[in-house]
Amino acid sequence: MAYFKRYQLRVLAGIAIAALLIFGSLKIFPAVYQGNTIKIGYIGTYNLETIPTEVLSLATQSLVTEGPDGKPIPSLASHWTVSGDGKTYVIFLKDNLAWHDSTPVDAKNISIAISNVQISALNNKAIEFRLPNPISSFLQALDKPVFKAKTFYGTGEFRIVGIDQVDSVIKRIRLHPKDPTLPKVEIKFYTSQQQAISALKMGDVKVLKVANAKAFQSWPNVNVKQETDESSLVTIFYKTDDEFLSSRDLRQALSYAINKDNFDGEMATSPISSASWAYNPQVKRYDYSTAKAKELLSRTGQKEKTITVSVMPGLTEVAQQIKENWEAIGIKVNIKDEKTIPTNFQALLAINHLSPDPDQYSLWHSTQKKTNITNYVNVKIDKLLEDARSTKDEGQRKDSYFDFQKFLVEDEPATFLYHPYTYQVIYKNVQPLYNKLPISK
Numbered sequence: 001m002a003y004f005k006r007y008q009l010r011v012l013a014g015i016a017i018a019a020l021l022i023f024g025s026l027k028i029f030p031a032v033y034q035g036n037t038i039k040i041g042y043i044g045t046y047n048l049e050t051i052p053t054e055v056l057s058l059a060t061q062s063l064v065t066e067g068p069d070g071k072p073i074p075s076l077a078s079h080w081t082v083s084g085d086g087k088t089y090v091i092f093l094k095d096n097l098a099w100h101d102s103t104p105v106d107a108k109n110i111s112i113a114i115s116n117v118q119i120s121a122l123n124n125k126a127i128e129f130r131l132p133n134p135i136s137s138f139l140q141a142l143d144k145p146v147f148k149a150k151t152f153y154g155t156g157e158f159r160i161v162g163i164d165q166v167d168s169v170i171k172r173i174r175l176h177p178k179d180p181t182l183p184k185v186e187i188k189f190y191t192s193q194q195q196a197i198s199a200l201k202m203g204d205v206k207v208l209k210v211a212n213a214k215a216f217q218s219w220p221n222v223n224v225k226q227e228t229d230e231s232s233l234v235t236i237f238y239k240t241d242d243e244f245l246s247s248r249d250l251r252q253a254l255s256y257a258i259n260k261d262n263f264d265g266e267m268a269t270s271p272i273s274s275a276s277w278a279y280n281p282q283v284k285r286y287d288y289s290t291a292k293a294k295e296l297l298s299r300t301g302q303k304e305k306t307i308t309v310s311v312m313p314g315l316t317e318v319a320q321q322i323k324e325n326w327e328a329i330g331i332k333v334n335i336k337d338e339k340t341i342p343t344n345f346q347a348l349l350a351i352n353h354l355s356p357d358p359d360q361y362s363l364w365h366s367t368q369k370k371t372n373i374t375n376y377v378n379v380k381i382d383k384l385l386e387d388a389r390s391t392k393d394e395g396q397r398k399d400s401y402f403d404f405q406k407f408l409v410e411d412e413p414a415t416f417l418y419h420p421y422t423y424q425v426i427y428k429n430v431q432p433l434y435n436k437l438p439i440s441k
Helices: 002-006 008-035 053-059 138-142 193-202 248-256 290-300 316-327 379-390 394-411 428-434
Strands: 037-043 064-066 072-074 077-082 088-093 118-123 126-130 158-166 169-177 184-190 207-210 222-228 232-238 265-267 306-311 332-337 347-353 414-427
Touching: 037 193, 037 428, 053 158, 053 169, 064 138, 072 077, 072 138, 088 138, 184 193, 193 207, 222 428, 232 248, 248 290, 248 414, 306 316, 316 332, 316 347, 379 394, 414 428
Parallel strands: 037 184, 037 207, 306 332, 306 347
Antiparallel strands: 064 072, 077 088, 088 126, 118 126, 158 169, 169 184, 207 414, 222 414, 232 347, 232 414, 265 414
């Protein structure tokens, strides 16, 4: 008893320290667990059919992928053959491929669907694609993630373990790695950039791509990386059958009147990205010149000079600058905010998402009533697009696309403004984890 009294304070202190350690461990262990999970934010509304390819690429691969020069190279495929008439493609699979459930990848259990294409497995290693017409860019259609039929079992470094949905809209995707040294990944989706940025500020996500990162430039705990999105092209589309905009002189005047120097991106001169093998650097340039714009405008003889510009989300500031530029040459501009691409418009400011392949048949060929949003008709352009997509000779394709760009830009049914910058904002404490992911490359 005397011994206990003598050391009572030490015993009580020891018990208190032990209690604090136990309590602390309950707090620390969840943090350690969460510390090996990287949370990435995405902006947009998606369902099971429209999950971003970048997300799915964590979980699986495509039959064919895009090489550094934008041309198709094998991924799950080992090689392919093309029939003489260009209508039949046979894709051969690599050896020893396996799904996440450890079953072998078989041509008969690959889930893939392409509109207006007949698909059949010739055997367990070969898939045949029969096209109604030859399309030289068809291999680009195979650059999409593939899964085992009726499952989300893929072939990638990560396995999808959960998808949370609300009324078929995806809110979260959870992925676990095959390699225990890699982090777990949680993808969270937000309907607007404002919601996503709020989540980033609160730490609900640690990685996010945004269109403007000014709010984060002074944050000491994040890295901000600027990239040029060559696959996106901010464009003004003109209704070429509009009474006012049917004049080529007027459309050219509008292009000359725009000062592109202040746009947040790399200036564009063509409907095809400068990173493409088919890009023509010799097309007509519309360098900023109010004098040239006014000269062309005077030729039109137009008395009523008013344009309504329909503007897609996220481009309001750009629209205001265009309005100032056009009003400086005497054109009144009305701005109309849109949520989706309108059927009827006079001029439309939007982001055109470019395919890795330069084929732009759907956007500019006169027969494509649903997708040729400018109602553009030009027999020469039609022929060039037809020739470019029907030949297998790369040199002939390049020549056709060079001429396509030359004549289209001369006619100017649209003003090609710039390839926007995107900004990846990432917390510094998760940068090492993020660098381990395939999508960080």
